[in-house]
Amino acid sequence: MKLLVAALESELQAFPARLAGFDRLVTGPGKLMAAFGLTRALDARDAGDPYDEIVVVGTAGTVSNDVESGIYDVAAAIQHDVQDLDGVVGRHVSLPARVETGREGVTIATGDIFVDDADATARIRSLGGVLVDMETFAFVWVAQQFGVPIRVLRVVSDRAQDGATQVWDEVVAACSAQLWDFVQREYDL
Structure with missing residues (x-):
C-alpha cells in the first residue's frame, strides 16, 4: 500500500476519491501542517505493515529561467525561510540543511510563505533551489524519520514572481489534471 499525499484538496481535484493501492492524505499548507499530518498518518499505520x-503530489513555483512548465521529481529539499545561530540563511538550528529523496531530480526550496517576488526568488536561487x-522539506524529513521511501512530484504552477498568487488560483485545476495523468502512467493505474 502506498500513501498519496497533497497539501491541499484542490491539488487532488482531478484524482478519484478512492484509488486502488493508495491511501489518501491531505495535510494542509505549510511545514508544520505537513509534518503533523504525515507524522499522524505514518504513526497510525501498523508498524508491521x-x-x-x-507519493507526494502538488504544485510549485519555479525560481529558475531554465525550468519550464511540467512535472518534476524532487531529489532534495532545502529551507529558504530559516537561519542558524550564526545568521546563515537556509540553515536551521537543529534540522539538516538538506534532505534527499534518493531519486534523480531537482532541488526544491521550502518555506512558510507563498513566494511571489523577484527578491525572494533571487535569494532562493542563491541557496540552490530551482x-x-x-511543504516538501517537512514531508521528506518525516518520511526519513519513519524509514519510508518518498517520491515528491511537483508540477510548475507559476514563475514565483509578482502576481503568482493570482496565477496559482487560476491554474491549480490544470495542474491537478497533469499530475493525475502522470501518476496513472507511472503507477499503471
Whole structure:
C-alpha cells in the first residue's frame, strides 16, 4: 500500500476519491501542517505493515529561467525561510540543511510563505533551489524519520514572481489534471 499525499484538496481535484493501492492524505499548507499530518498518518499505520512508498503530489513555483512548465521529481529539499545561530540563511538550528529523496531530480526550496517576488526568488536561487513550495522539506524529513521511501512530484504552477498568487488560483485545476495523468502512467493505474 502506498500513501498519496497533497497539501491541499484542490491539488487532488482531478484524482478519484478512492484509488486502488493508495491511501489518501491531505495535510494542509505549510511545514508544520505537513509534518503533523504525515507524522499522524505514518504513526497510525501498523508498524508491521508500513507503507511501501509515500507519493507526494502538488504544485510549485519555479525560481529558475531554465525550468519550464511540467512535472518534476524532487531529489532534495532545502529551507529558504530559516537561519542558524550564526545568521546563515537556509540553515536551521537543529534540522539538516538538506534532505534527499534518493531519486534523480531537482532541488526544491521550502518555506512558510507563498513566494511571489523577484527578491525572494533571487535569494532562493542563491541557496540552490530551482522550485519553491511550502511543504516538501517537512514531508521528506518525516518520511526519513519513519524509514519510508518518498517520491515528491511537483508540477510548475507559476514563475514565483509578482502576481503568482493570482496565477496559482487560476491554474491549480490544470495542474491537478497533469499530475493525475502522470501518476496513472507511472503507477499503471
